[in-house]
Amino acid sequence: MSHLFEKLKIQTRFLLLRLARELKKSSHSLPVIRESKSLFAKEIKIPVFVSSVCTVALIYLMLFIVFGITWRSMIATAIFVAVNVILFVVQIKNKERAIIRDNDAVVLMSFLFIIAVLICQLVKEYSSPFVTPVAAFSLMGAILLSQRIGVLYAVSLSLVVAFLNDVRFDIFLVILCSAIAVITNISSIRKRSDFINVGIKVSVVNVLIITMFYLFDTYGISQFEYNLIYGILNGSIVTVLLLVLMPLFEKLFSRTTNIKLIELSDFSNPLLKRLMLEAHGTYHHSIITADIAERAANVVNENVLLARVGAYYHDIGKLNNPQYFIENQTLGHNPHEALTPEMSKLILISHVKDGAFLARKSNIDNEIISIIQQHHGTTSMYSFYHRALEENTNVNIENFRYQGPKPQTKVAAIVMMADSCEAACRSIEEPTAARIKDMVEKIINNKFIDGQFSECPITLKDLELIKNSIISTVTGIYHARIEYK
Numbered sequence: 001m002s003h004l005f006e007k008l009k010i011q012t013r014f015l016l017l018r019l020a021r022e023l024k025k026s027s028h029s030l031p032v033i034r035e036s037k038s039l040f041a042k043e044i045k046i047p048v049f050v051s052s053v054c055t056v057a058l059i060y061l062m063l064f065i066v067f068g069i070t071w072r073s074m075i076a077t078a079i080f081v082a083v084n085v086i087l088f089v090v091q092i093k094n095k096e097r098a099i100i101r102d103n104d105a106v107v108l109m110s111f112l113f114i115i116a117v118l119i120c121q122l123v124k125e126y127s128s129p130f131v132t133p134v135a136a137f138s139l140m141g142a143i144l145l146s147q148r149i150g151v152l153y154a155v156s157l158s159l160v161v162a163f164l165n166d167v168r169f170d171i172f173l174v175i176l177c178s179a180i181a182v183i184t185n186i187s188s189i190r191k192r193s194d195f196i197n198v199g200i201k202v203s204v205v206n207v208l209i210i211t212m213f214y215l216f217d218t219y220g221i222s223q224f225e226y227n228l229i230y231g232i233l234n235g236s237i238v239t240v241l242l243l244v245l246m247p248l249f250e251k252l253f254s255r256t257t258n259i260k261l262i263e264l265s266d267f268s269n270p271l272l273k274r275l276m277l278e279a280h281g282t283y284h285h286s287i288i289t290a291d292i293a294e295r296a297a298n299v300v301n302e303n304v305l306l307a308r309v310g311a312y313y314h315d316i317g318k319l320n321n322p323q324y325f326i327e328n329q330t331l332g333h334n335p336h337e338a339l340t341p342e343m344s345k346l347i348l349i350s351h352v353k354d355g356a357f358l359a360r361k362s363n364i365d366n367e368i369i370s371i372i373q374q375h376h377g378t379t380s381m382y383s384f385y386h387r388a389l390e391e392n393t394n395v396n397i398e399n400f401r402y403q404g405p406k407p408q409t410k411v412a413a414i415v416m417m418a419d420s421c422e423a424a425c426r427s428i429e430e431p432t433a434a435r436i437k438d439m440v441e442k443i444i445n446n447k448f449i450d451g452q453f454s455e456c457p458i459t460l461k462d463l464e465l466i467k468n469s470i471i472s473t474v475t476g477i478y479h480a481r482i483e484y485k
């Protein structure tokens with residue numbers, strides 16, 4: 001039997017090494033975006049130290065309940081907790097530094113772990129350990145925080161469950177394999193109904209591993225049947241927990257997941273539908289901007305889905321006065337001709353505020369609202385400024401600037417550049433590759449000189465990569481247009 005366990009341990013090690021390689025490959029496409037808005041819309045600062053101590057104290061308590069308070073159990077528990085803490089600290093410190101800076105993420109990480117451990121203990125008391133929904137909590141960790149955190153949860157929680165159940169290796173392996181099976185395939189989860197497939201996958205993996213242990217004579221037939229039923233039931237519990245808890249955690253901890261972004265990118269969304277019907281020019285501009293932004297985000301390893309969805313919604317504020325924006329003036333009539341430059345300026349500025357208001361009213365996530373608010377930064381409206389100068393030479397250009405804020409994230413800066421480049425290149429009469437290149441370079445350089453990127457963590461190398469990507473995408477769109485004329 002010991003030979004068998006040795007073999008299984010080697011297999012588990014091999015599985016974990018393979019998983020680490022897979023994670024390394026996919027680490028640039030984290031499924032999570034951190035939001036500025038915090039728990040219950042108000043920043044609640046819980047120091048990393050406090051949340052960590054609470055989590056560690058809970059594990060201590062659970063293990064003491066199981067093993068009793070003796071010197072031996074205290075030392076054993078201390079070693080177990082230390083191994084877990086080191087596992088988390090090393091990984092987070094080296095690979096997930098952004099999580100340490102994000103208070104909500106740290107609180108969520110501890111909160112999820114504490115709930116998971118409590119549920120494990122509850123399940124142990126009243127049911128079979130094979131029902132323990134570690135896969136659900138690991139997947140929530142992977143979707144809401146990062147894939148790496150999900151794997152850490154899977155390993156740590158499986159160990160906790162095994163320890164709570166007389167250090168049983170079969171329980172550890174069943175729970176770990178089902179959790180890892182769903183985390184490694186996280187990219188296939190694109191909508192909430194995919195959680196049903198997750199549950200099915202968990203049940204199938206449980207059945208396979210439990211059968212394997214039965215064939216190795218670990219259980220008798222009646223125990224095997226009993227474990228099998230609970231292993232299958234585990235899949236359903238995982239699905240229910242994911243469907244119920246995920247939206248709750250998304251809301252409570254202001255997490256914008258890729259699932260939420262995919263839901264927002266659906267064109268049946270009322271705001272996008274309105275844009276299509278009431279401001280067709282803006283709708284078309286937003287779609288092309290989204291293509292440009294998505295490709296640019298890809299070259300600097302930023303969240304491509306956030307860039308795409310942010311671009312879809314960046315100009316929804318134009319819905320209030322679509323005819324005042326050039327892309328919607330199909331009949332050549334420009335209502336600004338009848339307005340003073342100051343009035344025109346106010347209408348243009350208002351599309352940023354109106355956009356944020358409309359998005360908030362429609363429950364669009366804060367991450368998208370930030371992009372809407374930042375997509376013009378504090379850039380100036382030159383055409384209206386020059387018109388105002390013709391009437392009054394004392395006009396200050398500072399009065400003809402958008403009110404900001406400037407882009408605070410790389411994605412917001414990418415949407416800003418994509419937006420301006422799309423609008424400018426659209427207006428080039430004969431868009432040759434050279435003209436498009438000159439125009440994109442001019443726009444990005446001017447924004448840089450104007451200090452629009454001074455508040456976001458974008459580097460000169462990023463700007464160069466983004467510029468080349470925009471030139472290539474825009475050339476593909478507009479240069480092709482004249483070639484086929």
Ligand SMILES: [Fe+2]
Pocket residue numbers: 314315351375376
């Ligand atoms: Fe805009």
Ligand SMILES: [Fe+2]
Pocket residue numbers: 285314315419
């Ligand atoms: Fe725009």
